[in-house]
Amino acid sequence: MVHDGEIVRGISFTSICKSANTPHPSLWKFLQEYFYWKKWDIFEYIDWSIIPEKHRQILRYLQENVPFGKIITYGQLYPPSPRFAGQVLKRNPYPIVIPCHRVVSAGGIGGFTPHVSIKKKLLRHEGIFIG
Numbered sequence: 001m002v003h004d005g006e007i008v009r010g011i012s013f014t015s016i017c018k019s020a021n022t023p024h025p026s027l028w029k030f031l032q033e034y035f036y037w038k039k040w041d042i043f044e045y046i047d048w049s050i051i052p053e054k055h056r057q058i059l060r061y062l063q064e065n066v067p068f069g070k071i072i073t074y075g076q077l078y079p080p081s082p083r084f085a086g087q088v089l090k091r092n093p094y095p096i097v098i099p100c101h102r103v104v105s106a107g108g109i110g111g112f113t114p115h116v117s118i119k120k121k122l123l124r125h126e127g128i129f130i131g
Helices: 025-035 053-065 082-090 116-125
Strands: 008-010
Touching: 053 082
Parallel strands: none
Antiparallel strands: none
């Protein structure tokens, strides 16, 4: 996790935390509550300015319209180009907070960075069983 004490600038999946950077308190609370099925708003703490405008539109739509326990396809997320939607999600700097794991392909689970097994676990946590 990368933050400056106020704004979260990135989140990544790692097996071991090698950073001296401590978790952002608000993000840490969000993640704890996510895994205990509580709803909490973290979005005021993330830095949207690091995301290109077209990507920001797609990610904001996802964050605002696909709640816990729901899914959407890449084509529903961005009908002009499901592949572009997938590329945007691959570069999502805030996984879980911006729930890219809730976007699936029309024919199955779709991909996930760093590994689709994480996506499956997150979806199962939300009561969705695919693949």
